[in-house]
Amino acid sequence: MRLGGRLAAAIEVLDDIGRRHRPVADALKDWGLSHRFAGAGDRAAIGNIVYDALRRRRSAAWLFDADTPRALAFGALLLEWDETPESINRALEGDRFAPAPLDADELQAFAARQAGDAPSAVRADIPDWCEPLLERSFGGDWVDEAGALAARPPLDLRVNTLLSDRPRVLAELAETGAAATKLAQSGLRIPPIAGDGRHPNVQAEPSFRKGWFEVQDEGSQVAAELASAQPGMQVLDFCAGAGGKTLALAAAMDNRGQIFAHDAEKARLAPIFDRIRRSDARNIQVLAKPAEVARLAGRMDLVLIDAPCTGSGTWRRRPDAKWRLTGRQLDVRKAEQAEILENAKAYVKPGGRLVYITCSVFRDENHDQIERFLDANPDFASLDHEALFADRLPGKTGAARIDRDRGIVLSPLRSGTDGFFFAALSRRV
Structure with missing residues (x-):
């Protein structure tokens, strides 16, 4: 397929996503199944246009003063593929599978927008309602931080x-x-x-x-390292999911001690069994039943919570989630996080550690949750996060935003990772 056919396909997929409110991965998979003539290279290129269009949706729409699938797909090529309106139109000439070339009105809109200054939310490529959330999290750097969340990931x-x-x-x-x-x-x-x-x-x-x-994203790896699991410990991964951090903890513990992997939704644990077998991790027990987990109360050296969250730190990889997210969903996640923290504390033994992690960059899901928990639970205290980071990653403190008493934020702009939050609390003896 030439660029024109790939561009037309991307427009078709973006239209499908918009009309049916579908995850991007599902829409691309269905397009591939119904267009089997497209080779692997074609499918990859189409996917790149679609993902770029979703990552840069606000700025792509700004270029043409239109939020249509066509505007987003053409905008993606201009913003991420080093194309110009002239180079795109030349590539579409004589391609019967291509969409119509950019017309005079589109070229005029593009020229006018190029000469103007885009609003902050456009340069950040975010929904308007997220602006105060990101500004609260990152202060004066919020536009650049959000812009980094709209880049292609490693x-x-x-x-x-x-x-x-x-x-x-x-x-x-x-x-x-x-x-x-x-x-x-x-x-x-x-x-x-x-x-x-x-x-x-x-x-x-x-x-x-x-x-x-x-x-596994580097930020997730760093969060697991900061948890400081040691050989011989008793560890509960309270929201283990597919087991990425569980496996990282097992390696850090050199297969000594015990890790109990649990998730309130059993289906999330399905991938962990094959991953455990392949990794040669021999100190992991998967506990799906609440009664099995209840027996661990007050016995754990380390309880790790990889909390459900908005996933705002993963927008580079899941850009469609950025546009589906609502304030109501944020509120639901915050309530879930508070409940999980309250439930998980019971498993930490005196002198043990409670670790809270999200893949969100919203302060509402991060620092605020830790502050609320500490206010309600005087038997827990915050670790010194500056000292912890310096101990685990010597000489790298400039790579994170560190609040000594509330936690550590990793981000694409500062850390080169996905967005993550990490906080460690100790239970008083």
Whole structure:
């Protein structure tokens, strides 16, 4: 397929997403199934246009003063593919599968917008209602921070130190362009793709099948490292989900001690069993029944909460979620987080640690939750997060926003990771 056919397909997918309010992954999968003539390269390029259009939706719509699938797809090429209106129109000439080229009105709108200053929410590529949330979280840097959440993400991997080490995995993946991460001690990073490129299918690598590495954002890896799980500990991963942090904790503990992986929604635990087998983690027990977890009350050295949240820190990877999110959903998440914190505290033994993590950058889900919890639970105290970060990641404190008493924020702009929040509390003896 030429650019014109790919552009037309992207417009079709964006229209499907808008009309049927569908997740982008589902819409792209269905398009591929109904257009089997499209090769892997075509599907990747179409997906790139669609994802770029959703990441940059506000600024793409601004360019043409229109929020149509056509405007978003053309805007994506102009903003992320180093195209110009002239280069796009030339590429569409003679392509019977292409959409109509940019017309005089569109070219005039584009020229006028280029000469003007876009509003802050447009430059940040966010819904208007999120502006005060991000400004409260990031202060004067909020536009740049939000803009970084609209960029293409890298592909991050975590080396499973139970079975391999970073130099060995780097050698295995040399052709992918992987390099050691700057923060995570066992991380590898494959840089963001450009244009119509695509990331390598690392899960097809023999080294992945052998359990030598997992796909995991560097920010998630750092959060697991900050949790400071040690060999011999008794650990409860209270919202384990698919088990990414569970496996990272098992490696940090060198298979010594015990990790109990639990999730209130059993279906979320489904992937963890194959991942445990492949990783050679032997100190993990999966507990799906509430009665099984209840027996752990007051016995845990470490309780980790990877709390359900808005996912605002993952907007680079899930840009459609940015536009589906509502204030009502934020309120629901905040209530869930408060309830989980209250439930999880019962499992922490005196002198033990309660760790709270989200993949959100909203202060409402992060610092505010910790402050509320501490006010209501005087038997818990905040750790010194500046000292904790400096101890676990020496010389890297400038890579995060650290509130000594309330927690640590990682972000694409500051840390080069997805957006994460981490807080650690200790139970008084």
